[in-house]
Amino acid sequence: ETGVTQTPRHLVMGMTNKKSLKCEQHLGHNAMYWYKQSAKKPLELMFVYNFKEQTENNSVPSRFSPECPNSSHLFLHLHTLQPEDSALYLCASSGGGSYNEQFFGPGTRLTVL
Amino acid sequence: SQQGEEDPQALSIQEGENATMNCSYKTSINNLQWYRQNSGRGLVHLILIRSNEREKHSGRLRVTLDTSKKSSSLLITASRAADTASYFCATDAAGAQKLVFGQGTRLTINP
Numbered sequence: 001e002t003g004v005t006q007t008p009r010h011l012v013m014g015m016t017n018k019k020s021l022k023c024e025q026h027l028g029h030n031a032m033y034w035y036k037q038s039a040k041k042p043l044e045l046m047f048v049y050n051f052k053e054q055t056e057n058n059s060v061p062s063r064f065s066p067e068c069p070n071s072s073h074l075f076l077h078l079h080t081l082q083p084e085d086s087a088l089y090l091c092a093s094s095g096g097g098s099y100n101e102q103f104f105g106p107g108t109r110l111t112v113l
Numbered sequence: 114s115q116q117g118e119e120d121p122q123a124l125s126i127q128e129g130e131n132a133t134m135n136c137s138y139k140t141s142i143n144n145l146q147w148y149r150q151n152s153g154r155g156l157v158h159l160i161l162i163r164s165n166e167r168e169k170h171s172g173r174l175r176v177t178l179d180t181s182k183k184s185s186s187l188l189i190t191a192s193r194a195a196d197t198a199s200y201f202c203a204t205d206a207a208g209a210q211k212l213v214f215g216q217g218t219r220l221t222i223n224p
Contacts, residue, residue, distance in 0.1 A: 004155070033211075043156075043201065043214040056211060090155055101146065102203075102212060104155030 003027045006091050006105035013081065014113050021076040021108050023091030032074040033102065034066060035090040043090070049074060081112045117145075117202045117215035125221040132189040134218040136202030137182075145178055146203045146212065147187050156201065159187075192222045 004025045013019050023032065034046040048056035049068040063085075065077040074091055088109055092102040117138045126132055136145070144163045148156040162169045162178045162185065169176045175188040189196055199219050203212040 006155075042216045045211055045213070048211060088153065092156075101158045101161055102156075103158065104148075106155045107153070109153065 004091060004093055004103050004105035006089075006108050008108060009106065010109045010111075012111045012113065013078070015081060015083070017078075017081075019078045021078070021089055021091075021110075023074040023076075023105055025072055025091075025093040025103070025105075027093055027095065027103060029093035029095040029103070030071055031094045032068060032071070033092045033094075034074065034076050035092065037088040037090060037107070038086075046076075078110075081110075083112050086110055086112045117204050117213065119200070119202060119215045119218045121218060122216065123219040123221075125223060126192060127223050128192060128194055130192055132192050132196070132220055132222075134187045134200050134220070136185045136187070136215055138185075138202075138204045139183060140204075142180075142204045144205060145176075145185050147174075147176060147185075148201045148203060148214075150199045150201065150217070152198075159200075189220075192220075194222050194224050196220060197222045 007022045030051050032049045036044045036046055045058050046060045047066045052068045063080050067075040088107045090107045091105040094100045094102045117136045120135045142164050144161050146161045147159045149159055150156045160171045160174055160176050162176050164180055173190045178185045199217040201214050201217045203214045205212050
């Protein structure tokens with residue numbers, strides 16, 4: 001266990017559903033991240049939050065909506081996704097700036113039907 | 114793009130042998146990190162080497178960094194079946210506030 005938890009671990013949803021992914025860290029870190037990992041593609045950074053403020057949006061479609069209510073929690077709200085959005089979604093956190101060691105959660109395996 | 118590229122994409126060796134993976138990148142960096150990922154799980158940080166360091170050790174891991182060639186290598190000595198995983202390098206460009214990951218090397222250790 002790295003101290004970063006993600007729920008749910010698996011999610012199957014239709015294209016018209018609305019769902020949310022949750023990430024929680026109790027490491028006292030100030031920065032949190034969402035990544036997308038698709039088969040045969042590099043890990044893609046989606047969003048970065050520092051001290052609850054979004055500092056990076058890597059041209060992510062608006063059907064993905066992040067929320068960071070405090071430094072320990074990060075959400076990814078999903079709405080009208082496409083089948084190509086099926087992937088492993090990873091949350092990570094780090095302390096002392098974005099370029100320190102990152103601690104990853106186990107990921108949510110998302111399947112969009 | 115600053116993206117790191119690992120080489121080889123896949124590596125299969127016998128238990129007990131050494132495994133070497135390479136990473137190349139394109140821009141100046143503050144540090145380079147190596148991570149491991151077991152199938153379908155999150156990444157686990159292995160080692161960080163700063164741009165002013167040339168070599169670093171951690172247990173059976175040895176990392177080298179050549180900033181003139183913009184490359185790094187990860188050596189795993191005396192490999193074990195439990196080392197079977199994907200290995201990624203990640204770089205942070207000087208001045209950038211994020212890590213960029215390569216595509217990874219899939220390492221298989223055969224018993």
